Amino acid sequence: MKVDVLLGLQWGDEGKGKIVDVLTPAYDVIARFQGGPNAGHTLEFEGHKYVLRSIPSGIFQGGKTNIIGNGVVLDPLLFKQEAEALAASGHDLTRRLSISKKAHLILPTHRLLDTAYEAAKGSGKIGTTGKGIGPAYTDKISRNGLRVGDLHDFEAKYQAAKARHEAILRSLNFAYDMESLEAEWLDALDYLKRFDFIDSEHLVNSYLKEGKTVLAEGAQGTMLDIDFGSYPFVTSSSTVCAGCCTGLGVSPHSIGEVYGIFKAYCTRVGSGPFPTELFDETGETMRREGNEYGSVTGRKRRCGWIDLVALRYAVMINGVTQLIMMKSDVLDTFDTIKACVAYTVGGEETTIFPYEATGDLNPVYVELPGWQTAMTSMRSEDEFPEEFNAYLSFLEEELEVPVKIVSVGPDREQTIIRYTEDS
Ligand code: GDP
Ligand code: IMO
Ligand code: MG
DSSP, rough: OOOOOOEOOOOOOHHHHHHHHHHHHOEEEEEESSOOOOOEEEEEEETEEESSSSOTTTTSSOOOOEEEEETTTOOOOHHHHHHHHHTTTTOOOTTTTEEEEEEOOOOOOHHHHHHHHHHGGGOOOOOOOOSSSHHHHHHHHTTTOOBBGGGGGOOHHHHHHHHHHHHHHHHTTOOHHHHHHHHHHHHHHHHTTSSSSEHHHHHHHHHHHHHHOOOEOOOOGGOOOOOSSSSSSSOOOOOOOOHHHHHHOOOOGGGEEEEEEEEEEEEEEEESSTTOOSSHHHHHHHHHHOOOBBBTOOOOOOEEOOHHHHHHEEEEEEEEOOEEEEEEEGGOOOSSOOOOOOEEEETTTEEEEEOOOOHHHHHHHHEOOOOOOOOOOOOOOGGGHHHHHHHHHHHHHHHSOOOEEEEEEBTTTTEEEEOOOOO
């Protein structure tokens, strides 16, 4: 069998959690492969709403194996809070979730460094989630990290890392209270030990040999990728399809479907270029109708029209085989909808995503008629208004990949699988 991968194609928060949950019944194994608690994946069903940070979104469907892969950075404290909250709501994870020994730990000093570096950057700050992601991946790449599998031989490595971090914090004149931070973190580290620490690369590959189906759940989005995103306003992991190979230990030959997920418009949290950003009433309407506030930080998400230059780039980098369009209902009341099909850069038109999407860059839009129909109660594509079908056909032509799933609301049930001719 192959690993199917679900990836965000924009700047994150496309609705990955919801769709992983919807697709989970068709899979035996759900695995996260990168990122950490910077993610906030929202699921809604049966009147309940859950936000997952490090735990795979397959956790609510019974009988599935959930894995936190080696490419993830894990904060034991946030993990404990997340797992305890789930247990309190009747979802005990201990027998259904295992963690790769090769996943790196986020230390309390990584969180402090994240905040201190951002403060030092001043107005040039990235606008990180403050979860220690960058510093933890920095230690991984510089070969100074601590891994989940190191817990039996922890003390000396931990003290060395802490001393190194504290020297940097002192040089940045950053004040903090290590004692209380450390006490709760160490307590959480003990809690972590009740989960199975596994060689996930061996397990995932043996599952594939046995004919089991695996769904890899991406976090963040392609435009936040460390290599291909709007650097330096990116996260510190490989959020693209290739990240699944390194983050789970599977060969490129093992990748099957690549689900690319996007909103019918576009959002971004934190700093950095966003060519189609709106600063007017239309952007406000998107924020209000789409409830565009960060699920982890509560920050206002920046809103704008769909950007097909960036989306084509994301489709190319990931080799997307199926598209999933989210939050269609947010545009229900719009009389016209704009889609950016090209940019002008220094007066020249281009359809290539530029090295830096800043400076004298302007989106070129086409306008399509809005559907002006409430979509949230629709459950079949037969109910789609003509203008909505026209929008889908336009996107499929522009992106050269079929849109197989359409989401019309946050609930699990508000999901429409399209039965196109080849399905
Ligand atoms: P993720 O990080 O990609 O999992 O996405 P988030 O959970 O951060 O953000 C998506 C938000 O949109 C969440 O609040 C979801 O409940 C919500 N959502 C998902 N799909 C839809 C949809 O089709 N319509 C509306 N209105 N909300 C949606
Ligand atoms: P999900 O998985 C949206 C953004 C931050 C910041 C940049 C770097 O829910 O889609 P970091 O803390 O990773 O060093 O922050 O990346 N960011 C996200 N934006 N959704 C996310 O995750 C994000 N994770 C990080 O806002 O701009
Ligand atoms: Mg999110």
